[in-house]
Amino acid sequence: MRHHLLATTIFLLSTFVSGHVLADCDFQKPIGRCTARITLDSTSGSKPSYSAEITVRSSAKSCSKVEYFLDQTPHLTILKNTNSDRESLFGTKPVSRKNIAIQKCTAYANGTLAGKKAGGDVAATAEFFRGHWKGYAGILLFRGPVEVTIDSVDGNRAVGSTYFPGDGTTEQVDGTIQGNSLRYTYTDLERMNITLTKKGQNSVSYTGVGEGGTVTGTLTRQ
Template sequence: MNTIMRQVSLLLLSLSSLGVPAAAPAAADCNFDKPVGRCTGSVEVLSSGGSEPSFTAEIKITSSAPSCSKVEYYLDSTPQTTILRGGNSGQESLFGTTPILRTSIEVQNCTVYEDAAVGTKDTNDAKNSLKGTTWQFPLTDLETIKSQTVLHIEEDHAGVFKGYAVDTIREQRVPRGPYVKRVEKRQFSGTRDGNELMFSWASHPDAPFKVTINGRTMTSEMGPFATRR
């Protein structure tokens, strides 16, 4: 056993001396000219220090997208951008003239871009795509208001999905009066990792929520979310 280990060590040493690099995971094939959706970004201050007039901090930036995303944020009034290619998190060093705290950093935007490698895989496995599917919310049946919501998923590609919801609402605005019908349309987008979806309404992009698909049912932390039609 020791002889085998010595032989392996000698082989690795020989390769190193020849300048042969160690194998590394393949990076995602990101196309940052083609945005495909929104994501949720967050920043964590790992360490900070310094003294006047120069302060520093090490931060961790995380995206809800698995890869190919760009997180934009401000340090005080200075814009910053972190590009995440092969994963959903990365570290950056920040420099400023005042102490850098978590409250000094404000996330402005998180954008997902096309990953050609994942996109090819999704195309070859179209049976798992949610594109073109519709999902129905449980009926809201109250004394003065009744509503029904249907989700329409228009795109599901490269770990990103988007679509719209149609709300059909019947509301009784005066006691014992007639029900008045109105129809509203809401846009949504999000990221997908297998059966887990991170939804984000266009009207509330900073309040994403997770939904899990189990067969023909979507379930959130609050319980049943929608059923496939």
């Protein structure tokens, strides 16, 4: 019986490992911002000791850190092979969602993707676009600030948003990655086809083609 259980355990473990590629996160190499969300699952305790169970989620599929505060106390959740995890919080007063404040979410390089060949190269290139990009774009001398945030990358699809600080408007990004370029279309205001093209490890060219002409610029990773 023991031998049967051991064999079953080994089989299940080998099946899990072969079907799931573990992330090789480089937490010394941030690649951009991500979006975090915290849900309050349960609370307990009485004066002067209270506790709560929370779930911390990140828009990055793996390799991210979420920093947040419970009142004035800083907390950090590291997400390596997942995009969510449960945590326990403790305090001297009742814990509510109102006194949990997310400070930031940071995505980090995944060495597993970077080390792959062939199809893995496509994934590594796609991951390059994830993060927060900031710069200026326009026609000739008439330029304005542009901020592009790519929250998630799934295969060759990238989803996020573009913010224009000059007038406070936002456009959604739902684009396709092909090689070193990410292409998508603005439709909320004036229809414009946008292309982000990799220039360096932390910079992309920004090109927009619409009825009003062609807009160009350069954005850098923040």
